[in-house]
Amino acid sequence: MSLIEPYAPQSGHRGQQPFAVEAMLRIHFMQQWFNLSDPAMEEALHDVPVFRDFAGLSNWADAMPSESSILRFRHLLERHKLADQILATVNGLLSAKGLLLKAGTVVDATLIAAPSSTKNREGERDPEMHQSKKGQQWYFGMKAHIGVDAESGLVHTVQGTSGNVNDVVEANSLLHGEETVVFTDAGYQGADKRPDAKPGVTWHVAMRPGKRRALDTEHNEADALLEKIERIKAGVRAKVEHPFRVIKRQFGHVKVRYRGLKKNTAQLKTLFALSNLWMVRNKVGSLVG
Numbered sequence: 288m289s290l291i292e293p294y295a296p297q298s299g300h301r302g303q304q305p306f307a308v309e310a311m312l313r314i315h316f317m318q319q320w321f322n323l324s325d326p327a328m329e330e331a332l333h334d335v336p337v338f339r340d341f342a343g344l345s346n347w348a349d350a351m352p353s354e355s356s357i358l359r360f361r362h363l364l365e366r367h368k369l370a371d372q373i374l375a376t377v378n379g380l381l382s383a384k385g386l387l388l389k390a391g392t393v394v395d396a397t398l399i400a401a402p403s404s405t406k407n408r409e410g411e412r413d414p415e416m417h418q419s420k421k422g423q424q425w426y427f428g429m430k431a432h433i434g435v436d437a438e439s440g441l442v443h444t445v446q447g448t449s450g451n452v453n454d455v456v457e458a459n460s461l462l463h464g465e466e467t468v469v470f471t472d473a474g475y476q477g478a479d480k481r482p483d484a485k486p487g488v489t490w491h492v493a494m495r496p497g498k499r500r501a502l503d504t505e506h507n508e509a510d511a512l513l514e515k516i517e518r519i520k521a522g523v524r525a526k527v528e529h530p531f532r533v534i535k536r537q538f539g540h541v542k543v544r545y546r547g548l549k550k551n552t553a554q555l556k557t558l559f560a561l562s563n564l565w566m567v568r569n570k571v572g573s574l575v576g
Contacts, residue, residue, distance in 0.1 A: 290376060294367045306352050311360040313342045314352060319558050322539035325354040325361075365549070370556040377560040378443055386567055389465040391437030395472065395527040396454045397535075399551070401428035401543045415548045417451040426450060429543060431555050433530065434461030437470060440526035441566060442559040447552030459483040470523045491520050533562040 291312065296305040317338060318328050331338050332351045339345050352360075364370055381387040401416040418427050430452060434444035444461045458478035462469065462485055471478065472493045479490040493499075494517055502510040534540045540558055543551045 290369055290372050291364070294363055294369070306350075306356060307343070310342045310344060311352065311356070314357060315360060315364070315557070316561060317341065318357070319540075319554070319561055320538055324544070325357045328357050329354040364557075365553050368553070370553040370560075374442075374445065374556045374560040377563055378441070381441060381563060381567065384570075386439055386570065387436050387441050387443065387563075388438045389436070389463065391468040391470065391523075392434045392443070392462055392466040393437050393440075393470045393524055393527040394432070394434050394458055394461045394475065395524070395531075396430045396432040396457070397531045398426045398450055399429050399431055399543055399555075400426060400541065401450075403427050413543075413546050415449060415546075416543070417449040419450040429548060429551060430454075431531075432457040432461055433527065433559065434463065435527050435530060437466075437468070437523055437526060439566075440529045441563045442530045445552070445556045445559050447548050447555055449548065455481070459485055462488065470520055472524060491523075493517065493520060493524065529566065530559055530562045533565055534558045537565060538562070 291308050295308045295311075314328060314332070317323070317331075318325075321331070323331060329352065332342065332344065336345070339349075339351075344351060364373075378387055382389075398419065398421065401413055403412065412427070416428050418425050419430070420426075428450045430448050430450055432446040432448065432454065433442050435442050443463050446457050446460055448457060454474045455476070455478050458469075458471065458475050459481060460483070464485065466488060468489045468491060469478075470491045473495045475490070475492050476495070478484065478492070479488070494513070499514070499517060502514055504511040504514045534555075538558060538561070540554075544554065545551050
């Protein structure tokens with residue numbers, strides 16, 4: 288709460304009395320967990336008692352935040368870049384409890400679709416969303432680039448870009464600066480040679496699929512050893528898929544909700560902060576104890 292309270296409206300001003308920051312933050316989190324729009328969140332508060340209970344508004348005599356109040360709170364978080372601080376605060380807590388280590392990082396990106404019918408005031412699709420090709424299929428939207436802890440799979444860094452930005456461009460921006468090794472798929476070839484490459488970091492980049500298929504693992508011992516190494520690297524890289532699965536399947540975030548990269552990236556940072564908590568949910572007792 289201390290992150291947000293300095294920026295929150297104070298009581299005593301004219302107009303609608305502000306709701307408690309804790310209540311609004313809990314409502315904001317429920318929006319992310321259940322993939323609800325501002326109007327749908329307002330309706331849920333009126334219709335679902337457990338939502339009111341979680342927000343601390345279980346008294347039927349209490350006023351309920353309107354969709355406008357919910358919108359204003361989200362804008363407050365965006366305006367002061369508080370999603371970044373929420374992610375940092377969650378990760379600070381996880382690090383203090385030994386759940387987020389810093390020796391190694393896995394980086395990857397996923398496409399988040401934008402509705403092709405989204406229109407702006409000029410009658411065009413969102414200009415900050417772009418097409419990109421994956422395999423033989425074209426997608427329209429943005430990319431979520433993340434750096435995760437190689438041991439736990441918890442997300443420590445999030446970047447949002449247009450869908451047409453090459454993954455390797457964001458590779459080095461996803462490092463926290465304390466890791467010594469990084470694991471990536473074959474799309475990150477050359478990340479260690481880019482101008483923004485971090486010194487002292489060893490990159491374990493997957494072998495290109497065509498080259499790997501050409502390995503003669505039955506008759507060539509060196510090729511068989513390379514195949515074993517690739518399997519080990521793939522096992523580490525798999526950690527990065529867990530948070531993607533959480534936000535897409537558990538939280539239902541398969542399409543962007545807002546217009547523009549800034550708003551959608553802020554939402555992604557909140558979603559990945561919540562995904563970290565979801566992934567350690569069986570250890571929550573020790574976290575808050």
